[in-house]
Amino acid sequence: MDNxxxxxxxxxxxxxxxxDSPSDNIATAERLIREAHKKGANIILIQxxxxxxxxxxxxxxxxxxxxxxxxxxxxxxxxxxxAKELGVVLPVSFFEEANNAHYNSIAIIDAxxxxxxxxxxxxxxxxxxxxxxxxxxxxxxxxxxxxxxxAKIGVAICWDQWFPExxxxxxxxxxxxxxxxxxxGSEPQDSGLDSCEHWKRVMQGHAGANLVPLVAxxxxxxxxxxxxxxxxxxxxxxxxxxxxxxxxxxxxxxxxEESVLVAEFDLxxxxxxxxxxxxxxxxxxxxxxxLLTLDGQMEKP
Ligand code: PUT
Numbered sequence: 001m002d003n004x005x006x007x008x009x010x011x012x013x014x015x016x017x018x019x020d021s022p023s024d025n026i027a028t029a030e031r032l033i034r035e036a037h038k039k040g041a042n043i044i045l046i047q048x049x050x051x052x053x054x055x056x057x058x059x060x061x062x063x064x065x066x067x068x069x070x071x072x073x074x075x076x077x078x079x080x081x082x083a084k085e086l087g088v089v090l091p092v093s094f095f096e097e098a099n100n101a102h103y104n105s106i107a108i109i110d111a112x113x114x115x116x117x118x119x120x121x122x123x124x125x126x127x128x129x130x131x132x133x134x135x136x137x138x139x140x141x142x143x144x145x146x147x148x149x150x151a152k153i154g155v156a157i158c159w160d161q162w163f164p165e166x167x168x169x170x171x172x173x174x175x176x177x178x179x180x181x182x183x184x185g186s187e188p189q190d191s192g193l194d195s196c197e198h199w200k201r202v203m204q205g206h207a208g209a210n211l212v213p214l215v216a217x218x219x220x221x222x223x224x225x226x227x228x229x230x231x232x233x234x235x236x237x238x239x240x241x242x243x244x245x246x247x248x249x250x251x252x253x254x255x256x257e258e259s260v261l262v263a264e265f266d267l268x269x270x271x272x273x274x275x276x277x278x279x280x281x282x283x284x285x286x287x288x289x290x291l292l293t294l295d296g297q298m299e300k301p
Contacts, residue, residue: 006266006268006269007151007266007267007268008264008265008266008267009042009043009150009151009177009264009265009267010039010040010041010042010043010262010263010264010265011041011042011043011044011045011177011179011213011215011242011262011263011264011265012036012039012041012043012044012045012215012260012261012262013044013045013215013216013217013240013241013242013251013253013259013260013261014029014032014033014035014036014044014045014046014047014217014240014259014260014261015047015217015218015219015220015238015240015253015257015258015259015260015261016028016029016032016047016050016219016220016221016258016259017219017220017221017236017258018047018050018051018052018053018054018219018221018223019052019053020052020053021052022051022052022075025050025051025052026050026051026075026078028258029046029050030078030082032046032258032260033046033082033086033088033090034082034086035260036088036260036262037086037088039260039262040262040264041088041262042087042088042089042111042149042150043088043089043148043150043151043153043177043179043215044088044089044090045091045179045180045181045215045216045217046090046091046092046093046181046217047093047181047182047183047217047218047219047240048093048104048157048158048181048182048183048217048218048219049093049094049095049104049183050093050181050219051066051075051094051095052066053223053225054183054219054223054225054234054236055135055225056129056130056131056132056134056135057129057130057131057188057223057225057227057232057233057234058131058225058226058227058228058232059131059134059227059228060226060227060228063135064097064102064135066095067095067096067097067102067135068094068095068096068097069096069097069098070094070096070098070105070107070118073094073107075092075094076092076094076107076109076115079092079107079109080109080113080114080115081113083109083110083111083112083113084111084112084113087111087112087149088111089108089109089110089111089148089149089150089153090109091106091107091108091109091153091155091179091181092106092107092108092109093105093106093157093181094106094107095135096118096120101137102135102136102137103120103121103136103137103139104120104121104124104132104135104136104139104157104158105118105119105120105121105139106118106119106121106155106157106181108146108148108153108155110148110149111148111149111150112149116146116147116148117144117146118141119139119141119143119144119155119156119157120137120139120140120141121136121138121139121156121157121158121159121160122138122139122141122142122143122156122160122166123138123159123160123162123163123166124136124137124138124139124159125158125159127189128187128188128189128232129186129187129188129189129232129234130159130184132159142169143156143166143169143170143173144170144173145170145173145174145175151176151177151267152174152175152176152177153175153176153177153178153179154167154170154171154173154175154177154178154179154212155170155178155179155180155181156170156178156179156180157180157181157182158180158181158182158183158184160180161180161182161199161202161203161206161216162202164205164206164209165291167206167209167210167214168209168210171210171212172280175212176212176213176267176270176271177212177213177214177215177265177267178206178207178210178212178213178214178215179214179215179216179217180203180214180215180216180217181216181217182216182217182218182219182240183218183219183236184199184218184236184237185218185219185234185235185236185237186233186234186235186236186237188232188233188234194237196237196239196255199239200216200239200241200249203216203243204243204247204248204249205247206247207243207244207245207246207247208243208245208246208247209247209279210274210279211245211246211270211273211274211277211279212245212270212274213242213243213244213245213263213265213270214242214243215241215242215243216240216241216242216243217240218236218237218238218239218240219236219238220236220237220238220255220256220257220258221235221236222234222235222236223236237255238253238254238255238256238257238259239252239253239254239255240252240253240259240261241253241261242261242262242263244263244265245265245270245273245274250263251263
């Protein structure tokens with residue numbers, strides 16, 4: 001049986017503890033990108049908001065100073081140089097200032113250094129330790145698939161990973177690999193709550209349901225932020241991983257160590273497998289209109 005094998009792509013996830021110094025973190029990201037490149041990686045995922053500590057533990061006006069415009073953004077420009085030199089695809093997560101709006105954004109840099117455009121995080125979490133609604137407007141780009149040198153990729157950000165609709169929307173647009181930069185760890189209000197296994201299983205489901213590989217990169221380390229009510233602390237649980245097209249984990253980091261994970265996939269072989277399994281043939285979008293409601297009611301009371 002011909003499975004149409006051929007187009008091999010190596011993906012990587014890097015994982016590290018952030019300091020609160022952008023130059024330190026950019027240097028660490030660069031070192032790990034170079035290590036991933038040495039291991040043959042073509043598409044390399046860095047964790048969410050890697051330029052500094054996860055400031056959303058607190059609601060502080062001074063933290064808005066961390067936002068930078070998309071255009072002429074020095075971190076993105078630096079990553080464009082690295083991408084071009086190494087011939088690798090780099091999604092670059094950053095806190096975006098757009099006039100009076102702010103977004104949790106990611107610029108997709110192709111292997112020749114070209115900036116392919118922006119995705120702005122759509123689902124913005126709120127709650128103890130993760131008070132993102134204070135900082136970020138809900139993204140207005142919609143879900144996207146970006147055509148890079150090595151593959152068509154779908155990139156969404158952290159809390160987006162809990163929504164199967166996001167993964168499906170990217171896969172429907174032809175995304176062959178899903179990537180999720182992340183910042184998640186302990187819950188300051190409940191020391192008994194550890195979401196790590198839940199977090200992995202939900203994304204493994206997206207890989208399996210859409211028959212695409214999936215890459216998740218999460219930070220490690222303990223970060224303490226001064227808030228209006230005293231200090232807040234999160235220990236980020238790492239566990240960055242790469243899943244294959246049936247949701248199987250093929251590479252995984254632990255919750256403590258800096259890591260560079262690499263896995264190779266044959267995208268043509270996976271395409272055959274996806275087509276053969278039939279889930280995209282058997283979809284019934286005509287029956288899914290209820291998904292466009294918040295309350296499940298097609299007719300309003
Ligand atoms: N990154 C957001 C995670 C929220 C966990 N409660």
